[in-house]
Amino acid sequence: MVADNISKSFGGNKAVDVEHVEIPRNAITALIGPNGAGKTTLFNLLSGFDTPDTGTWEFNGRGLAGIPAYKTARMGQVRTFQLTKVLQRLTVLESMKLGATGQTGERMLASFFPFLWRSQENQIEQRALGLLEKFKLIAKKDDYSAALSGGQRKLLEMARALMTEPEFVLLDEPMAGVNPALVQSLLDHVLDLKKEGMTVLFVEHDMHMVRHIADWVVVMAEGRVVAEGPPEEVMQDPAVIDAYLGSHLDQDIGVITGRYDEEGNRVR
Numbered sequence: 001m002v003a004d005n006i007s008k009s010f011g012g013n014k015a016v017d018v019e020h021v022e023i024p025r026n027a028i029t030a031l032i033g034p035n036g037a038g039k040t041t042l043f044n045l046l047s048g049f050d051t052p053d054t055g056t057w058e059f060n061g062r063g064l065a066g067i068p069a070y071k072t073a074r075m076g077q078v079r080t081f082q083l084t085k086v087l088q089r090l091t092v093l094e095s096m097k098l099g100a101t102g103q104t105g106e107r108m109l110a111s112f113f114p115f116l117w118r119s120q121e122n123q124i125e126q127r128a129l130g131l132l133e134k135f136k137l138i139a140k141k142d143d144y145s146a147a148l149s150g151g152q153r154k155l156l157e158m159a160r161a162l163m164t165e166p167e168f169v170l171l172d173e174p175m176a177g178v179n180p181a182l183v184q185s186l187l188d189h190v191l192d193l194k195k196e197g198m199t200v201l202f203v204e205h206d207m208h209m210v211r212h213i214a215d216w217v218v219v220m221a222e223g224r225v226v227a228e229g230p231p232e233e234v235m236q237d238p239a240v241i242d243a244y245l246g247s248h249l250d251q252d253i254g255v256i257t258g259r260y261d262e263e264g265n266r267v268r
């Protein structure tokens, strides 16, 4: 994905002001930056959930500016939300099936050719069951989504995003609030997306995870991209350290620079 001159203001506050950014294909890119840096806003713009004041961006050579979310999903791009939006009154399997709409299920076609519709329904169900199996949620398929733990909801949200067979996946804080026991499994799923040929952009605050799975890191602060590059390089960058110092005070500096004492504790 290549994006140019993307800006978005709320009142007088310029939440996003990105001159140029590129997200490498078939790689995992981490989008990092302090709270309020504009990461979620940028996700909203790139995925068609919100409209920018200015800017253009393209994915696979096709311009996506002005295209609403349900259409970008059909074009191979999906996203998940920082705060999970699983539909509480649906069962896990029903939520999954709903994740497929937008890509398939052209109603017109279906009403003329019901047999096509039925075979498509069946395909959707098979795909949903396969993904639930993979994400270890199969035992929960008939439970209401509301009954899942926070971590299981994150898994469900990622699984549901994959219903559209995307090429480009945007994950807003996929690990946030997830029990440490589930974190590794989520990380593995993100790595799997790359193995399967997808392009991944994810927001994450934990620098250990970023370092562990990201091929490329984009750093935002105050709406702008302040650094980008491979993780080892970016985390040594003074601008990055400053950006974090601005809002996290000195609390995260050890994480960013990766300085540890002999016992493996972060140096603060």
Ligand SMILES: Nc1ncnc2c1ncn2[C@@H]1O[C@H](COP(=O)(O)OP(=O)(O)OP(=O)(O)O)[C@@H](O)[C@H]1O
Binding pocket: 010, 013, 014, 015, 033, 034, 035, 036, 037, 038, 039, 040, 041, 042, 082
């Ligand atoms: N709908 C909105 N209305 C008004 N201001 C908004 C809106 N959405 C975001 N903002 C403002 O835009 C700026 C960027 O917010 P955004 O949520 O994109 O940051 P973020 O990098 O995702 O932060 P976090 O790490 O806390 O999730 C903030 O100053 C925020 O208050």
Ligand SMILES: [Mg+2]
Binding pocket: 039, 040, 041, 082
């Ligand atoms: Mg956010």
